[in-house]
Amino acid sequence: MDDSRFTLGQVASRSSNAQVDKDVKQWLVGLPNAQRLDFLKQLWPLNFRYSLRLIQAAQLSRQENEYMFRHWLRVGHHNTAQELIKRFEPVLGERKFWQIASQETLSPTMREFMNYYGLGRLNSQHEGNQP
Structure with a gap:
């Protein structure tokens, strides 16, 4: 993470549409997993x-x-809901994604936005977990 080409400040202004973004991705994969997680956590408030x-x-x-999904559900603001769905649902799979989302304690606004952008899947998953 000491590579000066990829400081948080430099990466935070990226959009993932240029050659340098391929280099950032390759660099990130080369880091130990704990450093990857730490870098992504630190980047989140700068450019979620x-x-x-x-x-x-x-x-x-x-x-x-x-772990990252759960963390970002808890610390993210409601404006991140649509992007969380867009990016994590393919990574985790639809069923696992909504299962995790329904288990986490979300702010009322985050719950509302997750349910809205998820077309009601959060509420239906949550209701399915009730005894």
């Missing part, structure tokens, strides 16, 4: 969209992807 684009390229394990 780019963090979510990088998660798909980060080659994390299923457990690490689930």
